[in-house]
Amino acid sequence: MEPAVRGFRTGAVLAMLAAVASACQRTPQERLVREFAGSYPAEARPNGTVRMFELLAAPAELALVDGGKLRVWAYNGQVPGPTFRVRLGETVRVNFTNRLPQATTVHWHGVRVPNGMDGVPHVTQGPVEPGESFIYEFTPKDAGTFWFHPHVRSSEQVERGLYGVLVVEDEKPAPYDRDVVWVLDDWLLDETRQIFPEFDTMHDLMHDGRWGNAITVNGRTGVQLGLRPGERIRLRLVDTANGRVFNPDFGALDVKIIAVDGLYLRAAIPYRGFELAPGNRLDLDVTAPAAANGVFSVVDRFYPQMPNPLADIVVDGAPAPEHRFAPPAHARVPAWREALSIPVTKQFRVNARRGGEHGIEWTFNDQAFAGHAHAGPPALSMRRGTFQRLQFTNESFRLHPIHMHGMFFRLLARNGVPVDEPFFRDTVLMHSKETIDVGLVPEDAGRWMMHCHILEHAEAGMMTTLEVTP
Numbered sequence: 001m002e003p004a005v006r007g008f009r010t011g012a013v014l015a016m017l018a019a020v021a022s023a024c025q026r027t028p029q030e031r032l033v034r035e036f037a038g039s040y041p042a043e044a045r046p047n048g049t050v051r052m053f054e055l056l057a058a059p060a061e062l063a064l065v066d067g068g069k070l071r072v073w074a075y076n077g078q079v080p081g082p083t084f085r086v087r088l089g090e091t092v093r094v095n096f097t098n099r100l101p102q103a104t105t106v107h108w109h110g111v112r113v114p115n116g117m118d119g120v121p122h123v124t125q126g127p128v129e130p131g132e133s134f135i136y137e138f139t140p141k142d143a144g145t146f147w148f149h150p151h152v153r154s155s156e157q158v159e160r161g162l163y164g165v166l167v168v169e170d171e172k173p174a175p176y177d178r179d180v181v182w183v184l185d186d187w188l189l190d191e192t193r194q195i196f197p198e199f200d201t202m203h204d205l206m207h208d209g210r211w212g213n214a215i216t217v218n219g220r221t222g223v224q225l226g227l228r229p230g231e232r233i234r235l236r237l238v239d240t241a242n243g244r245v246f247n248p249d250f251g252a253l254d255v256k257i258i259a260v261d262g263l264y265l266r267a268a269i270p271y272r273g274f275e276l277a278p279g280n281r282l283d284l285d286v287t288a289p290a291a292a293n294g295v296f297s298v299v300d301r302f303y304p305q306m307p308n309p310l311a312d313i314v315v316d317g318a319p320a321p322e323h324r325f326a327p328p329a330h331a332r333v334p335a336w337r338e339a340l341s342i343p344v345t346k347q348f349r350v351n352a353r354r355g356g357e358h359g360i361e362w363t364f365n366d367q368a369f370a371g372h373a374h375a376g377p378p379a380l381s382m383r384r385g386t387f388q389r390l391q392f393t394n395e396s397f398r399l400h401p402i403h404m405h406g407m408f409f410r411l412l413a414r415n416g417v418p419v420d421e422p423f424f425r426d427t428v429l430m431h432s433k434e435t436i437d438v439g440l441v442p443e444d445a446g447r448w449m450m451h452c453h454i455l456e457h458a459e460a461g462m463m464t465t466l467e468v469t470p
């Protein structure tokens with residue numbers, strides 16, 4: 001009996017030692033993948049409900065900006081286009097029809113869709129020609145704020161007004177008094193107060209894309225949002241501009257960040273400004289002061305010497321009933337402290353040169369994207385479920401919001417200095433002459449675009465593809 005007991009004990013000790021040894025033997029990459037586990041679901045969990053939406057892209061004339069009639073291209077006759085709201089688990093089916101004078105597609109920015117639903121012409125689907133239709137169908141894997149826009153001649157089509165918002169609500173949404181979407185955009189209007197009809201100009205290409213002379217919130221200037229004292233809202237910001245970066249200042253208001261690019265933070269953090277680059281979304285928990293009525297101006301201060309008024313939050317009326325709840329959060333966001341000690345999987349240098357159809361080309365590693373129809377081999381092939389450290393070096397003086405389709409990443413460092421952002425992103429602003437490191441574990445197989453979200457830079461070559469193999 002005793003030898004058996006002793007044998008059992010010895011066996012248990014040996015097993016434990018083996019487990020410790022194997023944990024030590026794990027490569028740093030394997031430890032980073034383990035740390036990632038549970039960050040967001042690998043698979044969609046459709047609950048059987050299909051939500052059907054019609055989406056029509058067509059020219060329209062609408063009262064926009066300061067109320068004058070603006071000739072635009074619109075989804076469902078409105079700019080911004082519709083906000084589609086679904087619950088996590090529901091399947092989205094969008095019957096899209098193109099009545100534009102150009103081919104188009106619909107890309108679901110930030111949504112981890114099946115590759116064939118990603119809306120990239122020639123890479124994931126054929127272009128939707130004028131008069132044609134296409135059905136987009138997917139079950140979102142993540143609850144959050146997303147948006148959709150064309151991926152054909154996007155510097156023109158998005159500027160003309162084609163964008164809408166997709167809100168995927170949690171199965172049990174947090175009990176905010178209200179859920180408000182602010183689409184931030186700017187317009188370059190000519191002297192007749194119509195959309196300046198030249199796109200991808202040399203000026204735009206040499207600078208940070210097309211920055212407009214009229215900044216709008218939900219298509220209008222001078223927007224006011226009325227809140228009751230103590231009212232608590234979820235405010236969803238989306239930057240749909242071609243090139244403009246916003247850094248909204250909420251002044252003395254009580255504001256917390258609860259989600260970036262759709263996904264919740266590890267825990268909500270106080271809002272102290274955020275560089276909202278084209279493509280980025282920011283979900284804020286905003287509480288109006290309980291005791292004070294008044295007007296709180298929200299001002300863009302990306303360039304502090306050139307502030308731009310965005311909207312006024314007007315606190316007035318009977319106090320809202322107080323209700324306390326913890327802001328929604330997601331505990332599993334990896335710190336990935338070890339990530340900067342492993343080798344870079346792939347480096348991407350960014351620069352411009354003379355040439356191409358616009359006179360200037362923007363390049364990743366000296367390669368300009370030759371159009372979706374000639375995409376060529378992927379710049380990088382990654383196996384699903386493996387850790388990747390990508391490094392971007394901006395050899396230019398311009399801004400570049402780097403956006404990846406089909407995956408989220410975490411910013412690890414700026415200019416080699418570790419950055420601890422307690423959230424994932426799908427778009428990160430890279431500043432003049434800056435080097436950034438990002439970490440990611442791709443979960444979704446397919447061929448995904450990676451591009452600058454300054455749409456003029458993208459159109460002039462700053463696009464490539466990343467492949468995720470099963």
Ligand SMILES: [Cu+2]
Nearest residue numbers: 400452454457
């Ligand atoms: Cu760029």
